Amino acid sequence: METKSSVRENSRAKIVETALELFARNGYDRTPISMIARIANIAQGLMYRYFPSKEALLTEIIKESMADVQASFDVNKDASPLEKLEEYLNNVVRIIKTNRHFWSMFYALRTQPFLQELLSDELAEMYVNTIATLETFFDPRDPEAQHNEALLLFSIVDGVCTNYVLAPESTPYPIEEIKECIINKYR
Amino acid sequence: METKSSVRENSRAKIVETALELFARNGYDRTPISMIARIANIAQGLMYRYFPSKEALLTEIIKESMADVQASFDVNKDASPLEKLEEYLNNVVRIIKTNRHFWSMFYALRTQPFLQELLSDELAEMYVNTIATLETFFDPRDPEAQHNEALLLFSIVDGVCTNYVLAPESTPYPIEEIKECIINKYR
Amino acid sequence: METKSSVRENSRAKIVETALELFARNGYDRTPISMIARIANIAQGLMYRYFPSKEALLTEIIKESMADVQASFDVNKDASPLEKLEEYLNNVVRIIKTNRHFWSMFYALRTQPFLQELLSDELAEMYVNTIATLETFFDPRDPEAQHNEALLLFSIVDGVCTNYVLAPESTPYPIEEIKECIINKYR
Amino acid sequence: METKSSVRENSRAKIVETALELFARNGYDRTPISMIARIANIAQGLMYRYFPSKEALLTEIIKESMADVQASFDVNKDASPLEKLEEYLNNVVRIIKTNRHFWSMFYALRTQPFLQELLSDELAEMYVNTIATLETFFDPRDPEAQHNEALLLFSIVDGVCTNYVLAPESTPYPIEEIKECIINKYR
DNA sequence: TATGAATGAGCCTTCATTCAT
DNA sequence: GATGAATGAAGGCTCATTCAT
Numbered sequence: 001m002e003t004k005s006s007v008r009e010n011s012r013a014k015i016v017e018t019a020l021e022l023f024a025r026n027g028y029d030r031t032p033i034s035m036i037a038r039i040a041n042i043a044q045g046l047m048y049r050y051f052p053s054k055e056a057l058l059t060e061i062i063k064e065s066m067a068d069v070q071a072s073f074d075v076n077k078d079a080s081p082l083e084k085l086e087e088y089l090n091n092v093v094r095i096i097k098t099n100r101h102f103w104s105m106f107y108a109l110r111t112q113p114f115l116q117e118l119l120s121d122e123l124a125e126m127y128v129n130t131i132a133t134l135e136t137f138f139d140p141r142d143p144e145a146q147h148n149e150a151l152l153l154f155s156i157v158d159g160v161c162t163n164y165v166l167a168p169e170s171t172p173y174p175i176e177e178i179k180e181c182i183i184n185k186y187r
Numbered sequence: 188m189e190t191k192s193s194v195r196e197n198s199r200a201k202i203v204e205t206a207l208e209l210f211a212r213n214g215y216d217r218t219p220i221s222m223i224a225r226i227a228n229i230a231q232g233l234m235y236r237y238f239p240s241k242e243a244l245l246t247e248i249i250k251e252s253m254a255d256v257q258a259s260f261d262v263n264k265d266a267s268p269l270e271k272l273e274e275y276l277n278n279v280v281r282i283i284k285t286n287r288h289f290w291s292m293f294y295a296l297r298t299q300p301f302l303q304e305l306l307s308d309e310l311a312e313m314y315v316n317t318i319a320t321l322e323t324f325f326d327p328r329d330p331e332a333q334h335n336e337a338l339l340l341f342s343i344v345d346g347v348c349t350n351y352v353l354a355p356e357s358t359p360y361p362i363e364e365i366k367e368c369i370i371n372k373y374r
Numbered sequence: 375m376e377t378k379s380s381v382r383e384n385s386r387a388k389i390v391e392t393a394l395e396l397f398a399r400n401g402y403d404r405t406p407i408s409m410i411a412r413i414a415n416i417a418q419g420l421m422y423r424y425f426p427s428k429e430a431l432l433t434e435i436i437k438e439s440m441a442d443v444q445a446s447f448d449v450n451k452d453a454s455p456l457e458k459l460e461e462y463l464n465n466v467v468r469i470i471k472t473n474r475h476f477w478s479m480f481y482a483l484r485t486q487p488f489l490q491e492l493l494s495d496e497l498a499e500m501y502v503n504t505i506a507t508l509e510t511f512f513d514p515r516d517p518e519a520q521h522n523e524a525l526l527l528f529s530i531v532d533g534v535c536t537n538y539v540l541a542p543e544s545t546p547y548p549i550e551e552i553k554e555c556i557i558n559k560y561r
Numbered sequence: 562m563e564t565k566s567s568v569r570e571n572s573r574a575k576i577v578e579t580a581l582e583l584f585a586r587n588g589y590d591r592t593p594i595s596m597i598a599r600i601a602n603i604a605q606g607l608m609y610r611y612f613p614s615k616e617a618l619l620t621e622i623i624k625e626s627m628a629d630v631q632a633s634f635d636v637n638k639d640a641s642p643l644e645k646l647e648e649y650l651n652n653v654v655r656i657i658k659t660n661r662h663f664w665s666m667f668y669a670l671r672t673q674p675f676l677q678e679l680l681s682d683e684l685a686e687m688y689v690n691t692i693a694t695l696e697t698f699f700d701p702r703d704p705e706a707q708h709n710e711a712l713l714l715f716s717i718v719d720g721v722c723t724n725y726v727l728a729p730e731s732t733p734y735p736i737e738e739i740k741e742c743i744i745n746k747y748r
Numbered sequence: 749t750a751t752g753a754a755t756g757a758g759c760c761t762t763c764a765t766t767c768a769t
Numbered sequence: 770g771a772t773g774a775a776t777g778a779a780g781g782c783t784c785a786t787t788c789a790t
Contacts, residue, residue: 007768007769007773007774008773008774011774011775013266016327025300026300026301027299027300027301029214029217030216030300032302032758032759032760033759033760033761034758034759034760042775042776043761043764043773043775043776043777044240044340044760044761044776044777044778045777045778046759046774046775046776047774048760048761048762049773049774049775053760053761054760054761055761067244067311095197107298108298109301110294110353111294111295111298111349111353112214113211113212113213113214113217113219113295116353135301141323148361148364148365148368149368151360151361151365152365153352153367154346154348154350155343155346155347155349155350156310156346156347157341157345158345158346158349158350159341159342159343159344159345159347159349160339160342160346162345162346162349163338163341163342163345164300166297166298166303173338174335174338177331177335178338178339178342181335181336181339182216182339185372186330186372196759198749218782219784219785220784220786221783221784221785224752228749228750229751230750230751231751231753231785232750232751232753232786232787232788233749233750233752233787235785236749236750237789240785240786241784241785241786251778281784303757329762340749385770385771390737398674399674400674400675401590401673401674401675403588403590403591404590404675405766406762406763406766407763407765408762408763411773413641414771416771416773417772417773418764418765418772418773418774419765419766419767419771419772419773419774420770420771420772420773422764422765422766423770423771427763427764427765428763428765435716452769473727479674482672482673482674484727485668485669485672485723485727486588487586487587487588487591487669488575488587488588488591488670490727518738522735522738522742523742524683525724525734525735525739526739526742526743527721528724529717529720529721529723529739530716530720530721531716531719531720532719532720532722532723532724533714533715533716533718533719533720533723534716534717536672536716536719536723537716537719538710540671540672540677547712548712549708550596551709552677552709552712553591555709555710555713556713558701560746568752568753568789568790569752569753572753572754593779593780593781594780594781594782595779595780595781603754603755604754604755604756605755605756605757605781605782606754606755606756606757606782606783606784607753607754607755608782609781609782609783610752610753610754614781614782615781615782680783750785750788750790751790752771752789752790753770753787753788753789753790754786754788754789755771755785755787755788756783756784756785756786757770757775757783757785757786758782758783758784759781759782759783759784760780760783761779761780761781761782762778762779762780762781762783763776763777763778763786764773764776764777764778765775765776765777765778766774766776766777767771767773767775767776768773768774768775769771769772769773769774
């Protein structure tokens with residue numbers, strides 16, 4: 001028997017899933033609500049029972065996915081810096097492979113000016129947290145160098161992930177091998 | 188006295204310049220032609236004398252700027268691999284600092300699905316060329332490793348440049364220091 | 375114990391009461407069914423068990439309230455014209471003070487073209503009845519003057535009531551004093 | 562030869578005229594922009610080159626018409642109170658006959674709650690001004706009575722005008738005769 | 749060449765109404 | 770009787786593009 005609230009959850013999930021895929025494929029501004037509705041096989045107006053606006057749908061999707069991601073970033077505190085770095089990269093690769101749709105959308109979105117305003121709080125918080133984590137991988141005796149190393153590592157991961165999700169299916173990006181390359185540089 | 192063709196060049200240049208700045212600031216989809224016209228101080232319809240459509244304006248801007256960039260990427264063929272890499276990074280940093288508007292726009296645009304179709308030929312060509320150049324920086328005895336190293340270097344530059352143009356004015360990205368960090372990793 | 379029909383009456387009454395208040399406050403076209411349902415604490419769809427449409431709800435409310443009003447307009451047939459007029463004005467003032475919500479809505483609605491069609495029969499009947507009553511207050515020897523006096527009195531009451539219900543709380547309309555003014559004019 | 566600015570004026574006037582008529586006939590909320598456009602024989606989007614929104618179109622229409630009206634309310638300062646009152650009533654009747662469309666719309670609009678907010682400034686100012694003018698018609702020795710008399714006269718005019726514009730063509734409202742009735746009451 | 753008025757397709761959103769539970 | 774999820778037809782508004790001058 002389907003309860004009312006499970007009906008609700010079903011609809012909501014269908015909207016989120018479809019929107020995520022379409023935002024990733026076409027971009028946010030090129031994905032009309034009508035297209036989401038058509039592909040999700042629901043009426044146009046239904047989205048507005050679950051989200052107050054198209055923008056709210058987007059931010060909700062991002063917040064939910066981000067929360068999932070943050071949860072899977074527990075790093076072993078007792079490991080050596082190099083081990084931590086290795087574990088971090090493994091986590092990154094695992095997560096980006098698992099949620100490719102989301103990250104494809106994310107990397108397309110984070111460079112859009114109007115979205116930076118929309119998401120500035122979430123983005124800034126995540127950025128600061130991540131940099132702080134990455135700093136623990138490097139020698140704290142020279143704080144400036146430590147900070148710069150963290151920035152660079154973040155940028156590397158950024159670039160690699162972007163290239164991974166943007167690579168066409170015909171020439172996939174060898175992310176596992178690239179990961180090994182990175183680790184080698186830090187040995 | 189202003190000749191006809193210089194008038195033409197003036198209007199055209201003003202359109203390109205204004206569009207570039209606005210595309211960078213607001214994003215392509217959020218920049219109406221009317222806004223470009225207003226800020227460039229020309230009539231709305233005038234753009235269509237120079238470019239057949241808004242998309243054509245964009246691709247033109249990108250092609251022109253890309254050509255400029257390619258031209259400034261001559262690498263000294265006789266230098267050592269490390270010297271080449273250093274020179275390459277210097278070029279990148281110099282160019283991105285000089286044309287920040289363009290690169291800001293470029294990095295916002297390259298992840299947009301609809302643009303990848305629009306520019307796929309140019310983008311693919313540039314990508315292949317660049318990777319080929321970067322491969323010359325690495326040991327050719329293991330071609331697969333060589334290729335992966337080139338991919339990684341490209342991704343690193345990608346990530347660093349993206350973070351540079353996205354950094355808010357309040358906390359600028361220390362790109363010169365980061366460049367040194369990178370070079371250190373390759374010594 | 376609540377019988378079935380009293381439940382029915384409760385829901386129905388709650389809908390009518392809430393709708394009346396909201397129509398008065400926001401206007402008919404700016405009061406969604408969903409808002410009535412939310413404030414009346416009932417389900418959206420429930421209204422359609424009692425009224426076939428939003429328009430039907432409105433006309434029902436008006437008809438019911440009008441009936442109440444008509445009932446309280448019995449004028450003493452044996453009184454002098456001036457006494458009749460005074461009694462009539464007293465009735466008007468009493469009724470409008472008692473059902474302020476309804477009259478506030480009524481005066482907002484009666485000028486709306488689409489409602490005039492909807493209610494034209496009721497409105498016309500009430501209008502003719504009222505004018506006929508008012509005519510008994512004036513000298514029948516000049517029928518045209520008598521009719522015009524009735525029209526004028528009706529208009530005066532109309533204007534005074536409208537201004538009363540429209541007056542903001544900060545500067546209430548002194549309807550009792552105005553009533554005395556009117557009576558003085560007819561002495 | 563038609564200049565550009567006269568083209569502009571033509572279009573604008575056509576929009577205003579059509580909107581005024583339709584707002585009067587159907588009510589503001591029941592008059593879609595698309596209907597205005599269709600009847601004015603212009604494209605839907607054109608309105609937005611002249612007015613930033615539908616609401617702005619309405620307030621503009623009201624402001625313009627109100628200004629016209631205010632201008633025609635010069636009362637002879639040296640006349641006796643009764644003469645002033647007579648002149649005032651003559652002005653009212655003349656104006657309402659001339660701009661019947663506008664006043665039909667105006668009386669339909671002024672009772673709509675959401676419009677009171679929209680126009681509260683204009684409405685309040687006009688109200689205060691008018692009451693102040695009307696007070697000069699009455700004996701200043703009892704200020705409270707004077708104020709109440711002004712309120713009543715305003716209400717009377719209000720009611721008469723409303724009934725005039727609402728009267729169906731089949732039974733027109735004899736406004737000239739009613740005007741005489743009113744004057745008689747004040748003799 | 750240049751202007752800016754005009755067009756109309758398409759977008760986001762609201763809301764009266766229906767329907768499965 | 771009661772619920773609230775789902776529908777779909779408008780409505781207001783934006784904007785790339787065309788066209789008369």
